[in-house]
Amino acid sequence: MSRADDIFVAMCRDIIENGTSNAGQRVRPHWEDGTPAYTIKRFGVCNRYDLREEFPAITLRRTALKSCMDEVLWIYQRKSSNIHDLHSHIWDEWADEDGSIGKAYGYQIGRKSSYPEGEFDQMDRVLYDLRNNPFSRRIMTNTYNFDDLSEMNLYPCAYNVVYNVTQATGDDRPTLNMLLVQRSQDVLAANNWNVCQYAILLMMVAQVSDMVPGELVHMISDAHIYDRHVDVVRELISRPTFPAPKVRLNPNVRDFYDFTTDDLVVEDYQHGPQVKDIPIAV
Template sequence: MSLADQIFVDMCNDIITNGISTEGEKVRPKWEDGTSAYTVKKFGVVNRYDLSKEFPAITLRRTAIKSCTNEMLWIWQKKSNNIHDLKSSVWDEWADETGSIGKAYGYQMGVKHKYKEGMMDQVDRVIYDLKNNPFSRRIMTNIYVHQDLSEMHLYPCAYSMTFNVTTRPGSDKLVLNAILNQRSQDVLAANNWNVCQYAVLMHMLAQVCDMEVGELVHVIADAHIYDRHIPLVQELITREQHPAPKFWLNPEIKDFYAFTEDDIRLDDYVTGPQIKNIPIAV
């Protein structure tokens, strides 16, 4: 069975059984009807996915792999902060009349900084170091920029990636590992979406840097299940689990900026039914 399913089920059981409720506290998010959106939460959740063994898409329900990849490329490749460059509607609630989400996400990835090698943005710096300084302990991105927070329509949730390269006995290729840091996560709506999109990112970066994929470590400071999501999660984690799907990435692409969501595919992806109309707190 899928290791991603086991990780997800264990995490959800832990949050529901041992988590702390925010009911009655002063919370920012509201439901569509204006009432406060309370959660049950756990602090400091850490999940590890070995991408060399399987692709971490849960099978309890289907994760829309092309849509989540399109969002990741919107941030990391297009470096856009405008929803008109994005195919899904996940950011519509936070966009202004021009489609902008402010100085958030892709905007920060596209800001160029001065290095001794020249001017580079964060993505190009990561690719440069993976190719030229793979054993550096300084290969990371960070989009939680305090001076720009007041001009972001939503503070970044997944805000930092730290890359670390290792070796594997018997292999000539280096191994790409990464830590995804997230300040906050709506577990039902976003957990596997984020895991899959950053797993895809690692596969893409490994391919263009002539590496193999290793571990993705997901660190969530506040992993929470909203009060109105608890019955949905309880039903979801009791579903039948299936083997992990097989991940395909177009082997012809050697330039990160040439990838599209059509260059990836999940084969033999058997899942339970989708959960429709999940209420989203804003």
């Protein structure tokens, strides 16, 4: 059975059974009808996924893997913060009349900084360091720029990615690992979406760096289930599970900027029925 299902079910049970509620408190999110959107949460959740064992897609319901990849490419490859450059509609609620979500995500990744070797944006610097200094402990991206928060339509949730290379004795190639830090997460709507997104990003970066994709460690400061999601989550985690799907990339792509969603190959993805019309707090 999928290890990602086991992790997701355990996390949701822990939140529901041991979490704390903010019902009645002053909260920013609200439902479409204007009602405050309260949550039950756990602080400081840490989940580990080993891509050498399986791809971490849950099978309780389907995660749209090509859409996950498209959003990753939107941020880290196209470096865009305009929804007109994105093929899904998940960011529509936060876009202005021109389609912009402000100086968030892709905008931050595309900002250049000066180094002794020249000017690099954040993603280009990651790729440079993995080629030239792979065992550095300084390889990361960060989209939480305090100077620009006032010009972001939503503060970044998954904001910090740290890359770390290991190579055990006898390994033919180095292993690329990733630490993803997230300040806040709507567990029902976004958990496995984010996990699969960054698993795909790890796979892409590892491939073009001639490394093996290894562990994805996902740290969530505020992992929460919204009040209107609790019953949906209870039903979801009671479902049967299936083996993890087989997910791979086109091995011929050697440049990060050449990847498209057509290069993602998904096979044998068995899953339960989709959960439709999930209300989203904004």
